[in-house]
Amino acid sequence: MARWEPNTRERLIRAAVELFAEQGYEATTVNEIAERAGGLTKTTFFRHFTDKREVLFAGQEIHSRIMAEAIAEAPESATTLEMVGLALDGLASSFTEDRREIGRRLRAVIANSAELQERSAFKRAALSESMAQALRTRGVSELVADLAAELGVRAFYGAFDRWTSAADPRTLDAYTREVFGELKTALSVLG
Known part of the structure; x- marks a missing residue:
């Protein structure tokens, strides 16, 4: 997936939930979430969420x-x-x-x-x-x-x-x- 694809926020949520389920909340980084969401950057993540905890309560x-x-x-x-x-x-x-x-x-x-x-x-x-x-x-x-x-x-x-x-x-x-x-x-x- 390219960075410009739609639904960035939704993709980040899905990626976070998948990673948290696979490897645990504490072990997952924002960079990993962004990458799993389609090669996004950490900066893109922080445009949508203040921290990795908030991605779950969007x-x-x-x-x-x-x-x-x-x-x-x-x-x-x-x-x-x-x-x-x-x-x-x-x-x-x-x-x-x-x-x-x-x-x-x-x-x-x-x-x-x-x-x-x-x-x-x-x-x-x-x-x-x-x-x-x-x-x-x-x-x-x-x-x-x-x-x-x-x-x-x-x-x-x-x-x-x-x-x-x-x-x-x-x-x-x-x-x-x-x-x-x-x-x-x-x-x-x-x-």
Whole structure:
């Protein structure tokens, strides 16, 4: 592949995930990622990512925006949990089938690195805060918004784990609705 081919960012992500899975996160260099992505340079890598850790968490801002927009566009009559459900639908539908294998590998890489586990927890907290802020903007009280957002993020991550572990053809959307439904049922049991 030549340097001028399209989708440089996506190629870097795929190369990083492949290399991290093959030889470990710590053992992989930015130069190796750039080379695997089609003979790119380290400079090209740093135009897209601040460091090799961030290549695994690309798109966090986009995910936050998708959820916030879904909540903002929800009907006025929507309940808090309905708004969270719409945010989850929007987020899950942005994950195409080709992301399943990347996600599977990514989960394994993160599980083997304390540094990446910490960054993953930070991303999860940021997604929750983004969703909670969008709910507060819609007039939901702070405590309810925080709790609903935590529930939503828990549903998404649980669904993502199932989706990347499963062999069946269901979409991430289907898993997300399933897990969110299970959590809402569990919430009602608490009564």
